[in-house]
Amino acid sequence: MTPRGYREGELISNRSSLLIHGGTEDERRSWAQEAARNFDVELVEVKQAADLPGALRQPNGVVFIPDVAKLGREAQSVILRCLQMQEERPKLVVGLSGAADAALTRGTLREDLHYRLHLAQVDLQQDGLRELLKKRWAAQAELLAAKVAAAKAAEEKARAALDSRQPGTVTRIAPKRKAVASASRKAAASRNVAR
Structure with missing residues (x-):
């Protein structure tokens, strides 16, 4: 990341749109997924x-x-218009496969x-940043796994509490009825009494 502007850690938690370049597409996607988890929203990939x-x-x-360079200059103008005009907009994580300066020189980035x-750039080629991110x-994956395991254990405990009988509870068991046979016998018995 360049010395000016936001630090990489700040860009995760604020609403600023940013340019992330260098690294692999999976690394850029993982960074965007972390930002989406921070805002508790789903990541939309374009x-x-x-x-x-x-x-x-x-x-x-x-x-x-x-990779914004693959979308073309017309699509980049749509992104630029969104950044300039829209007050309510999503956080944009704009990826670029190589270095930003090289893309400017080639003309693939407006x-x-x-x-x-x-001011909001993350350079995944920066020394130590990849290791820090990994x-x-x-750590986030371990934390998420622990939360899922705790939620599952709490759900199983609640289910077991509902299934078990507690001391002092009364359970009424309804007797089984012989609906067809007993009804016909009662009808026959009442006819015999009436005669």
């Missing part, structure tokens, strides 16, 4: 320009674009989009 306008209309949420996102994601 790989085609046709899906972009619908995804950008969500007032909340996190929209992940794996300069105005880069300018709009230049440790953080492993």
Whole structure:
């Protein structure tokens, strides 16, 4: 990450849209998933320009674009318009497969989009950042697994408490009825009495 702007840890928890470059697509996606978990929303991934306008209309949420250079310059102008005009917009995690400067030089990244996102960048090629992220994601996975296990244990305990009889409770067992046979006998008995 560049020295100016936000730190990487701040970008997870705030609503700022950002440019994440370097690393693999899976690493960029994992970072976006962490941001979505932080806001307790589902991650929306956009790989085609046709899906972009619908995804950008969500007032909340996190929209992940794996590689903005593959979408083309027209789609980048839609992203830029969203960043400039929409007051209520999702958090955009705009991915780029290589370095941002190289994409600017090649012309695959619009300069105005880069300018709009230049204070909020995460460079996964930065020394030590990948290792830090892997440790953080492993700790989060352990925490999530512990929460799931605790919820499952609490559910099983509640189910067992409902199934077990507590001392002092009265359980009424209704007698079984012989509906057809006893009804016909009673009818026959009442006819015999009437004669």
